[in-house]
Amino acid sequence: MVDTDTPRPKTLRVALLGAGNVGAQVARILLDDAESLAARTGARLELVGIAVRTIDAPREVELPRELFTTDASALVRDADVVIELMGGLEPARTLILEAIEHGASVITGNKALLAVDGPSLYEKADAAGVQLSYEAAVAGAIPILRPIRDSLAGDKITRVMGIVNGTTNFILDAMDTTGAEFPDALAEATRLGYAEADPTADIEGHDAAAKGAILASLSFHTRFALEDVHCQGITAVTADDIAAAKDAGFVIKLLAIAEKLETTGATGVGTTGVSVRVHPTLIPREHPLAAVHGAFNAVFIEAESAGELMFYGRGAGGTPTASAILGDVVSAARRMVLGGPGRTETTTGVLPVLGIEAVTTQYYIGLDAADQPGVLAKISALFAENGVSIETMRQTVHRESDDGGNGSAELRIVTHRASEAALAATVEAIKGLDIINSVTSVLRVEGV
Known part of the structure; x- marks a missing residue:
């Protein structure tokens, strides 16, 4: 029941930290759509300031100059809602903690910070009774975190597989559709603005690993950090790998996978834990994730009662990501208008982190x-x-010897499901055979 005797705020002061591609779009929407946002929240959302490093830096969106400030600390101390879009660990962490200490709800898209220091931030927000929301931290505009946290709260998620990095999906999709080599596909992604000048975080899987940790934390009600995620990027994937996968009916995607596993130790006692991993993965072309092209993202969820669900959409970009940010802003504002505790995450137990060796795969x-x-x-x-x-073995390429002797054959093998440990041991043993010139690729297979 709503306490009608408590005065409701007529205006909520909103501070914005960062005016990059996403931040500028958030500011534009707050200013242009002020009336409709007020109707949805029950209070006017007043953008009181935008903290930036350089006030006169060129920006794609023209915003009132008087809103800009370089004093981010003063700004957050005088706000009801703080939107953090600076990125990085510091000063974002310090400013978020300062906002929480002063009773402000915080909206952030900072997946790197949440993956590294999320648990302590959640605890601070819980203790202060404020809301810490981060829908934009994973998969851009796709509403995925709130459905996991709220819509599936009465179900038991068993597995999450996601294409959560648009840059790597664009690169692998270009290699699949055009036959391009990795460096050429990366160059095209850079030219089109999908890849940063330094693409390391994307192509080495670190960005997807941070998002995987967040997805796992919400899905399995246990706090996972970046160091809990096994991470492998796509730099070793070749055009030959892509072509061979296509010939076998697969497509290669960089997947973030979090799954609940039952393992049996040496004593025979079973253990329930969660494995979180990011790596290039072969999936059948008929799988829904195989149809995710370009820089789009998708998250595929398996739950005991709901079955299989997939969420699909734009995973990056100023306006799409601003949509996710504003959704969190409206949610936080309505809580402040109507009353009630802040909402961060649901942690009901602690499941152990299982290493990659506990996984059963192909x-x-x-x-x-x-x-x-x-x-x-x-x-x-x-x-x-x-x-x-x-399961299958194919001889895809045959080369004659230059000296008239025996040549070499390119073999492509797909195994049945087995433990990661057994598969890794098999690969190491193969390398020791005198009949093997080289192991050209080792990739995992999912979704079969």
Whole structure:
């Protein structure tokens, strides 16, 4: 029941930290749509200031100069709602803590900070009774965090698989559709503005790993940090890998995967835990995630009662991400108007983090092997010795020897499901065979 005796705020003071691509669009919407936002929240949202490093820096959106300030600390101390879009760890962390200390609700899209220091920020917000919201931290405009936290709160999520980095999806999709090599696809992504001047965080998987930690924390009601995520980027994926995957009916995507697993230790006692990992992955072309093209994002959820769900949309860009930010702003504002505790996350238990070795999956292995009798038999025997069975084996390329002797064959093997530990041991054993010239690729397979 709403307490009608408590006076309701007529105006909420909003401070914005950062006026980059997303921040400028957020400011524009707050100014241009003030009346409609007030109708939705029950109070006027007054943008009282925008903290920036340089007031006169060129910006794509023209905003009133009098709103800009370089004193971010003073700005957050005098606000009811603080929107943090600066990125990075500092001074974002200090300013968010300062805002919470002064009773302001905080909206952020800072996935790097949340992945590293999220648990302490959630605790501070809980203790202060304010709201800490971060829908824009994962998958841009796609409403994914609130559905996990609220709509699926009565269900049990068992697995989440997401394409949560638009840059890498654009690169891999370009390689798949045009046959381009990785450097050429990266150059095109940079030219079109999908990749930063320094694309390391994207192509090495760090950005997706930060988002994976956030998804896992909400999905399994346990706090996961960036160091809990096994991370592998896409720089080693070649055009040959893409072509061979296509020939076998697969597409390669960089996936963030969080799943609940049951493991049995040496004593026979079972353990329930969660594995969180990011790596290039082969998925069947009929899987819904295979149809996610360009710089789009998608998150595929498996739950006990709801079954399979997929959320799809633009994963980046100023206006789409601003949509997610404003959704959180309206939610926080309505709570402040109507009353009630702040909402951050739901942590009901602590599930142990399971390393990549606890995962059961399939492997796709590329081999450059000697073209001579008995090669396939030796390889098959070694797989059997390590407890891994082969689902398919293809000889995709055959090269003659320059000196007239035996040439070499390119073998592509897809295994049945086995433990990550057994699969890794098999790959190491293969490298020791004298008939193997090289192991050209090792990729995991999901969604079969």
